[in-house]
Amino acid sequence: MDSAELLHELEEDPQTVRDSDERCLALAAQAEATARYAAQHLDERHQIVEDLSTASSHGVWYRFGRHWSSLADSFGAHGTSVASEDSRILLATALAKLERNLVAGIPEHQAQAVEHEPEVRRLIFNVTSFTRIEDSHFFTLHAVLTQLLSNLISPTSGHPGADRIAEDKLALYLSGTREDDVIIRLLDSADPKTNIATLHLTNNVTRNSRPRLVRMLDGPGLRWVSKILGRMDDWHEAHDGRFELACGLVNSFIDQSLQSQLFASLSSPNEPISPSQTTLLKLLDSRLSDSTAHIRPSSSVPNNMDNMEVDDPTHPNRFLIPVFHLLSAYAMTSMSHVPDDARLPKVFEGLVLVCEALSSIGLKVQGEKDLQVGDIGRGAEEGSDGDLIQEMKDPEDGTGLIKPIIESIRSLDDFAPRVNPRANASNGNNNDNGSMTPNRPALPPDQARPLAQLKRNLVQLLGILSFEDIAVGDQVREHGGIQLLLSLTEVDEANPLERPAGACPVRGEESDAGQSGESGDHRRDGSGGGVIRDGRAAPGAREDEEAGKRGRSALRNAESASASSLIAMHTQHMLGSRPVLP
Known part of the structure; x- marks a missing residue:
């Protein structure tokens, strides 16, 4: 490619060029053509740079830097230029395209071009003012300049030292100086291409680097993440x-x-859960539900919360347990004393997401157990998902989840009583305590859906935790959970649930367990006076007492087992797409 004309235009004085519409358009046309050629002939980019660097001791990157400085001045608050704004926008866009294409993926070009990164950043700052960030005439320039900035500072390979530029520049952008933080201004753009370029830049400078990600947990970096999370619903x-x-x-x-x-x-003062935290929980739940995702445990994580211990050196998702306690306590208090709390729907949404995330962990552990891959016993390897599940089953207040789950379900029942369309409005409906409450019309779908979804997810989580675990069944029975769960099978127009198939076998299992108390190596001799055991007669009273103890123990275990089965089957009927039982 003949670069003589472009070289001639680049050698002109930048101030002379920016003050003439004709010169601006001429250089823009040459730069645009060369940028297009470079994109189509990537293997010739070294030759293009060499051709543009002849006849000068400074080289092409020095010429680019001079033009960026001149253009940044012309777009500044006190800048003046004879050339029109449109001409200068075209010139800046064409030069940005050319340098972007020449730098992309070539470390030696990047190392030289990064010297004028401050001028590019200053130009971005000047063209992203409050009015210009919303001006569609600047959208293309915003996007291309962001792409250029990304190519100037992003690591070009995974080799040691390749991320030095990214490390230094990210530290500068996060220093707190207003003129240096252009990322936050670019994130305000309504242009999708600018958003995409900005997200690419942010991903490139933080990918596979824990130290750089940690830097974004405070100050300007946290504002970037918060703004990104805040716009994800629209995106x-x-x-x-x-x-x-x-x-x-x-x-x-x-x-x-x-x-x-x-x-x-991401927490907000005086708020139980912020919108950004809610979005993060959605993404975490999606990540946990992805069977192909691999999340490695952290070795050291500092704590940033004032009132809640959320960080754990062995399991990064342990923070979900105190979050559940916090949100459930807030919801129960609000439902009892401030039913019109405007923050309650968001708390319900947060609880649903926490339940789904914990359920995903529980299902993963159960799947590993079924495949004899994982170990969910109390002797599980420290930091494993099984260890987290055991903590959720802990009967101590403030640690385990069984009691708060049951109390939350009970509070939801009191807050939004079930609606039986077959009940006589004049007679009312029986509640769980046998008292009569007036029959209420069904809530509008937009109001009933969060409540129904939360109740469903609470029962789902309880079913997962109690599956094949007699100790959890004991806790459920101790806190009155059996009656509560059976009551959920009643007709409820606002929260339709199917009657679980496990409701009928409860007494049957207990009866069978009672009979099994006299089985095994014991057999009656027909006389009623004693028990023949291993060929020797023993006093009947003592053996009967021991058999009775075993029978009562078996009955108690059967009650717990039937409770576990009931909850698990109840969950399966409510959630056909995510069965708990194998």
Whole structure:
């Protein structure tokens, strides 16, 4: 390619060029053509740079730097230029495209071009003012300049030392100086291409680097993440790639076991849960539900929460347990004393997400147990998912989840009584205590859905925890959970649930267990006076007492087992898509 004309235009004085529409358009046309050629002939980029560096001791990168400085001045608050704004926008866009294409993926080009990164950053700052960030005339320039900045500072390989530029520049952007933090301004753009370029830049400089991700847990970096999380709902509806890129950034935190720190950092004063925390829980639940995802435990995670211990050196998701306690306590207090609390729906949503995340962990552990791969016993390896499940089953107040789950279900029943359309409105409905409450009309779907979903997820989590675990069944029975769960099978128009098949076998299992108390190596001799055991006669009274103890123990175990089966089967009937029983 003949680069003589472009070289001639680049050698012109930058101030002379920016003050002439004709010169601006001429250089823009040459730069645009060369940028297109470089994109189509990637293997010739070294030759293009060499051709543009002849006849000068400074080289092409020095010429680029001079033009960036001149353009940044012209777009500044006190900048002046004879050339029109449109001409200068075209020139800046064309030069950015050319340098972007020449630098991409070539470490030696990046090492030289990064010298004028401050001028590029200053230009970005000047063209992303409050009015210009919303001006569609600047959208293309915003996107291309962001792509150029990304190519200037992003690691070009995974070799040691390749991320030095990214390390230094990210530290500068996060220093707190207003002029240096252009990322937060670019994230305000309404242009999808600018958003995509900004997300690519953020992902590139933080990928596979725990230290750089940790830097983003405070100050300007946290504002970046919070703004990204705040826009993800809109990006999800757009289907243009922004949502996936944002997920990639959040998943980087999860992959590095930083989700507990990030959740704590996103908290808002006097709020039980912030919108950003809710979005993070959605993404974490999606990540935990993905069977192909691998989340490695962290070795050391500092604590950023003031009132809640959320970080754990062995299991990065242990913070979900205190979050559940916090949200459930808030919800129960609010339902009892402040039923019109405007924050209650968001708390319900947070509880649903926490339940789903914990259920995903529980199902994973049960699946590993079924395949004889994992160990969910109390002697499980420290830091394993099984160890977290055992903590959830702990009967102590403030640690385990069985009691707060049952209390939450009971509070939801009191807060939104079941609606039986077959009941006589004048006679009312029987509640759990046998008293009569007036028959109420069904709540509107938008109000009933969060309550129904929360109750469903609470029972689901309880079913997963109690499956094949007699100790959990004991806790459920101790806190009155059996009657409560059976009551959920009643007709409820606001929260339709099927009658579980396990309701009928409860007494049958107890009866069978009682009969099994006199089985085994004991047999009656027909005389009623004693028991023949191993060929020797023993006093009947003592053996009968021991048999009675064994029978009562078996009956108690059967009650717990039937409770576990009932809850698990109840969950299976409510959640046909996520069965608990094999």
